[in-house]
Amino acid sequence: MKKDxxxxxxxxxxxxxxxxxxxxxxxxxxxxxxxxxxxxxxxxAVAAMVATGFLLKASLGKPPKSDDKAAAIVTEDPGRVEAxxxxxxxxxxxxxxxxxxxxxxxxxxxxxxxxxxxxxxxATVTAAVxxxxxxTMPETTVSTVTTDVPQxxxxxxxxxxxxxxxxxxxFQWEGGIVNVQFGTAVLRDRGVWVNxxxxxxxxxxxxxHFLKPTDIVEDIGFDGGxxxxxxIYSDGSSCEYEFFGELGxxxxxxxxxxxKRLADTFGVEFDIVKYLQExxxxxxxxxxxxxxxxxxx
Amino acid sequence: MEDPDIIDLYWERSENAxxxxxxxxxxxxxxxxxxxxxxxxxxxxxxxxxxxxxxxxIPSKRPxxxxxxICRIMRNLALKxxxxxxxxxxxxxxxxxxxxLDECIPSSEDVEAACDAEELGxxxxxxxxxxxxxxxxxxxxxxxxxxxxxKLAESFGMSENAVKQLLFRMRGQLKEYLEKEGL
Numbered sequence: 001m002k003k004d005x006x007x008x009x010x011x012x013x014x015x016x017x018x019x020x021x022x023x024x025x026x027x028x029x030x031x032x033x034x035x036x037x038x039x040x041x042x043x044x045a046v047a048a049m050v051a052t053g054f055l056l057k058a059s060l061g062k063p064p065k066s067d068d069k070a071a072a073i074v075t076e077d078p079g080r081v082e083a084x085x086x087x088x089x090x091x092x093x094x095x096x097x098x099x100x101x102x103x104x105x106x107x108x109x110x111x112x113x114x115x116x117x118x119x120x121x122x123a124t125v126t127a128a129v130x131x132x133x134x135x136t137m138p139e140t141t142v143s144t145v146t147t148d149v150p151q152x153x154x155x156x157x158x159x160x161x162x163x164x165x166x167x168x169x170x171f172q173w174e175g176g177i178v179n180v181q182f183g184t185a186v187l188r189d190r191g192v193w194v195n196x197x198x199x200x201x202x203x204x205x206x207x208x209h210f211l212k213p214t215d216i217v218e219d220i221g222f223d224g225g226x227x228x229x230x231x232i233y234s235d236g237s238s239c240e241y242e243f244f245g246e247l248g249x250x251x252x253x254x255x256x257x258x259x260k261r262l263a264d265t266f267g268v269e270f271d272i273v274k275y276l277q278e279x280x281x282x283x284x285x286x287x288x289x290x291x292x293x294x295x296x297x
Numbered sequence: 298m299e300d301p302d303i304i305d306l307y308w309e310r311s312e313n314a315x316x317x318x319x320x321x322x323x324x325x326x327x328x329x330x331x332x333x334x335x336x337x338x339x340x341x342x343x344x345x346x347x348x349x350x351x352x353x354x355i356p357s358k359r360p361x362x363x364x365x366x367i368c369r370i371m372r373n374l375a376l377k378x379x380x381x382x383x384x385x386x387x388x389x390x391x392x393x394x395x396x397x398l399d400e401c402i403p404s405s406e407d408v409e410a411a412c413d414a415e416e417l418g419x420x421x422x423x424x425x426x427x428x429x430x431x432x433x434x435x436x437x438x439x440x441x442x443x444x445x446x447x448k449l450a451e452s453f454g455m456s457e458n459a460v461k462q463l464l465f466r467m468r469g470q471l472k473e474y475l476e477k478e479g480l
Contacts, residue, residue: 006398010440012418015365017425021437022325022364
């Protein structure tokens with residue numbers, strides 16, 4: 001069949017149909033109109049109820065799910081964490097303290113304290129979620145998210161060229177605890193000379209730096225959850241400081257046995273505390289667990 | 298005046314038959330002509346030729362559906378005028394409508410086989426009678442009266458897209474129907 005045939009065929013359609021097509025367009029029946037009206041009205045009512053429900057739900061607010069929100073904060077801003085971990089990638093140090101307020105005006109504030117550790121290619125991010133709204137919800141929820149970060153190379157020893165440690169280079173005290181010659185570090189742990197890593201040596205020295213320079217460090221001890229520095233003061237008194245950290249805050253146990261924040265006591269700059277925390281984490285990646293176990297926090 | 302009365306006037310050879318036809322069907326005829334010619338003066342000429350053709354055809358014929366009878370003559374004259382002027386390509390709506398019909402042509406092996414127009418008209422009419430009234434009206438308004446899709450959408454209270462979809466489905470169904478009929 002050709003197209004012309006079809007055109008002619010349509011042209012030859014019955015007169016009745018041609019006349020019908022020329023007539024008025026069929027109008028909708030009354031019953032159909034009523035049904036359509038009912039349907040549309042019903043649909044509109046349902047839509048209005050659903051919308052109202054959503055609005056009510058939104059206005060009343062919803063407590064954040066602890067794990068989800070904490071994870072979301074990290075997930076929403078992974079660049080932040082990565083940026084922090086990339087500050088000194090060659091050093092392999094990744095400890096961060098991130099405090100930020102999310103969703104301004106929503107009534108919720110998410111204070112994120114994040115710290116990362118350089119366990120072989122992995123970082124642990126701890127986020128604390130708090131609410132400023134007076135509603136029923138957990139006051140503080142902590143969750144841990146583990147994410148992959150590039151594994152960093154072994155940090156070169158920076159004892160002699162780090163400006164912070166530079167004044168410590170020639171620091172001497174009775175017995176001497178650090179010997180960094182021949183590429184190894186040793187220290188005296190409870191009276192016994194033991195090998196230690198450069199990072200451990202750095203950390204110990206940085207702790208000592210916050211003690212009075214004239215004080216004598218008698219001993220250093222590791223107990224798996226931190227370390228102690230026993231000092232003998234010029235007045236003959238002595239004290240054993242115990243250092244440990246949690247969530248980016250560095251603590252120590254004072255002479256009288258009370259736990260104090262290092263920054264509060266020594267007026268230590270934040271960056272230095274942060275740096276120390278990084279070092280501290282290297283000494284013992286399980287410091288948080290130790291702290292929680294020992295002090296119930 | 299009712300159609301049978303107008304036809305009677307033709308049979309009586311009364312010149313009032315033309316006047317009554319013009320009063321009642323001029324609008325419809327001009328609509329058809331304008332859809333094809335897109336030119337008022339050409340359409341007017343076609344209209345006059347149509348009245349003359351109707352005057353000559355009645356008697357001896359007594360059409361059952363007078364508007365269809367008149368429109369058919371008007372349509373044929375307008376299409377012939379298009380062909381005569383070789384101006385089909387300047388009538389985009391007609392061309393679009395006719396192009397759409399390509400989809401209805403059955404995929405017969407004997408593409409040269411000629412079909413009798415009357416027989417084909419009967420088959421297509423049969424197909425259209427199986428369709429809902431609104432659907433067949435839209436189909437014929439498009440391919441017989443050459444109404445544009447936007448005009449159809451407006452007339453039938455549908456979206457233009459719905460009209461396109463409806464016509465698309467009907468073309469496919471017509472193709473199947475024609476193939477079933479052995480064409």
